[in-house]
Amino acid sequence: MAIHEIFTDGISARPTSPESHDLSERARRHLWLQVSRMGSYSDTAEIPVMVRGAGTKVYDAQGNEYFDGLSGLFTNQLGHGRKDIAEASRDQLETLGYFPLWTYAHPRAIELAERLARLAPGDLNRVFFTSGGGDAVESAFKLARNYHRLQGHTDRYKVISRDVAYHGTTMGAVTVTSIASYRTMFEPLVPGAVKIPNTNFYRPLAHGDDPAAFGHFHAQQLEEAILREGPDTVAAVFLEPVQNAGGCFTPPPGYLQEVRDICDKYGVLYVSDEVICGFGRLGEYFSADKYGVVPDIITCAKGLTAGYAPLGAMIVSDRIAEPFMHDDTSFVHGFTFAGHPASCAVALKVLDIFENENILDNVRNNQDYFHAALDGLRDIPIVGDVRGTGYFWGVELVKDQSTKETWQGDEAERLLRGFISPEMFRRGLICRSDDRGDPVVQLAPPLISTREDIDWMVGVLRSVFTDAVNRGL
Numbered sequence: 001m002a003i004h005e006i007f008t009d010g011i012s013a014r015p016t017s018p019e020s021h022d023l024s025e026r027a028r029r030h031l032w033l034q035v036s037r038m039g040s041y042s043d044t045a046e047i048p049v050m051v052r053g054a055g056t057k058v059y060d061a062q063g064n065e066y067f068d069g070l071s072g073l074f075t076n077q078l079g080h081g082r083k084d085i086a087e088a089s090r091d092q093l094e095t096l097g098y099f100p101l102w103t104y105a106h107p108r109a110i111e112l113a114e115r116l117a118r119l120a121p122g123d124l125n126r127v128f129f130t131s132g133g134g135d136a137v138e139s140a141f142k143l144a145r146n147y148h149r150l151q152g153h154t155d156r157y158k159v160i161s162r163d164v165a166y167h168g169t170t171m172g173a174v175t176v177t178s179i180a181s182y183r184t185m186f187e188p189l190v191p192g193a194v195k196i197p198n199t200n201f202y203r204p205l206a207h208g209d210d211p212a213a214f215g216h217f218h219a220q221q222l223e224e225a226i227l228r229e230g231p232d233t234v235a236a237v238f239l240e241p242v243q244n245a246g247g248c249f250t251p252p253p254g255y256l257q258e259v260r261d262i263c264d265k266y267g268v269l270y271v272s273d274e275v276i277c278g279f280g281r282l283g284e285y286f287s288a289d290k291y292g293v294v295p296d297i298i299t300c301a302k303g304l305t306a307g308y309a310p311l312g313a314m315i316v317s318d319r320i321a322e323p324f325m326h327d328d329t330s331f332v333h334g335f336t337f338a339g340h341p342a343s344c345a346v347a348l349k350v351l352d353i354f355e356n357e358n359i360l361d362n363v364r365n366n367q368d369y370f371h372a373a374l375d376g377l378r379d380i381p382i383v384g385d386v387r388g389t390g391y392f393w394g395v396e397l398v399k400d401q402s403t404k405e406t407w408q409g410d411e412a413e414r415l416l417r418g419f420i421s422p423e424m425f426r427r428g429l430i431c432r433s434d435d436r437g438d439p440v441v442q443l444a445p446p447l448i449s450t451r452e453d454i455d456w457m458v459g460v461l462r463s464v465f466t467d468a469v470n471r472g473l
Contacts, residue, residue: 020061023049053080056446069431069443069457074276075307077447085308085349092345101339108344121288126321129339130312133275133301134168139314140297141172142333144236144269150323156235158192164246164437167273176238179436196221199249202385215252223262236269241277241287247394247440248387256293270295279303280447282390283363296320306350311343359447363390369451373458380465391447397439406438415473429460
């Protein structure tokens with residue numbers, strides 16, 4: 001099963017208005033959806049068409065209301081339909097609609113770079129803008145190789161990442177990605193990808209009764225991989241602070257600190273991929289504020305503009321940027337629309353809203369409540385594990401709670417795509433059903449969501465999971 005496709009033929013049972021049907025047919029004829037099974041939309045299956053949003057809700061062409069329990073795609077931090085953000089974009093477009101950051105600068109990019117440098121940890125003071133998250137990861141991959149080459153370390157080309165991790169779809173980023181279904185059809189990929197175990201404490205490889213020992217064990221997996229490959233061949237390690245694919249794997253105690261020490265020991269760059277985790281998803285702007293570890297590079301996007309405009313960034317430490325700041329040396333890499341003036345204006349407005357409306361406090365104040373509400377689902381026989389932090393949670397589903405036996409293949413297909421995903425959607429909740437690891441349902445709502453919203457989302461999960469049990473799925 002592919003990524004997070006939420007919609008199946010089960011949705012087509014809804015009555016369809018002529019306007020909605022027309023849009024669906026036009027989409028079917030000309031629009032190639034991203035990471036989606038186009039063949040699943042038969043002649044009778046309507047393609048859902050979203051036409052507007054307001055706050056935490058979105059509305060389809062038939063007028064049906066849905067709670068956006070995934071923030072679009074971990075992106076819409078502040079909710080939909082904010083006119084103040086739209087006005088920031090319009091005002092900038094009327095002043096300077098476009099100019100590239102190749103050779104030139106413009107005020108909004110300068111202002112945003114300064115602001116991100118102030119928010120970023122340690123000496124991460126250099127901001128290289130991109131068009132999105134995958135581009136930011138691609139940039140960090142290339143920068144790591146380029147940096148080591150400038151140091152005379154021409155053999156340092158390998159990158160290490162964790163099993164089941166997703167880091168993007170460009171050729172470099174998909175090389176860092178560790179999900180086979182995203183990789184095999186594009187092989188051969190960029191050489192030098194090395195994989196290590198992820199921190200799935202629910203299914204531990206060792207030390208399942210001791211989180212600290214578990215964390216040390218997994219950090220040692222990194223060190224062993226570096227030694228096995230040869231320290232003088234490894235350029236960088238890419239880690240999400242909380243791994244998305246597989247379902248919100250949080251870092252065990254001491255793990256990230258030990259990763260930082262190991263990277264320092266062997267001269268390997270530590271890249272923190274915060275495309276999903278950054279800008280409030282974990283209750284902080286960046287993971288260093290939550291976990292106390294400063295990387296060499298942060299990749300980010302998504303929440304930076306709350307989804308109102310495309311923009312990503314690679315935030316780099318002064319030490320890594322320094323070799324590129326002299327003589328005729330340059331980082332020969334860039335994107336036409338990176339740091340677009342309107343996108344930067346949107347990002348600046350989003351950061352204003354974060355400060356003025358205490359968005360991070362809302363996440364911090366409610367994350368324990370969110371956890372407790374989801375934990376209450378454990379009385380349902382198919383709920384195996386609840387994990388995550390902030391406004392970023394996954395519920396792993398199992399056939400047997402005592403043995404942790406999971407669904408695979410056609411069984412997982414029937415459970416997730418055949419019932420749970422379409423039934424959630426039918427009941428008005430957009431969330432994510434994912435079996436890139438073991439079957440997981442994820443919730444990552446807008447950061448403005450209230451406790452009442454949390455109760456409603458968890459209530460829908462309870463009713464759908466209970467119905468799945470009663471149906472014998």
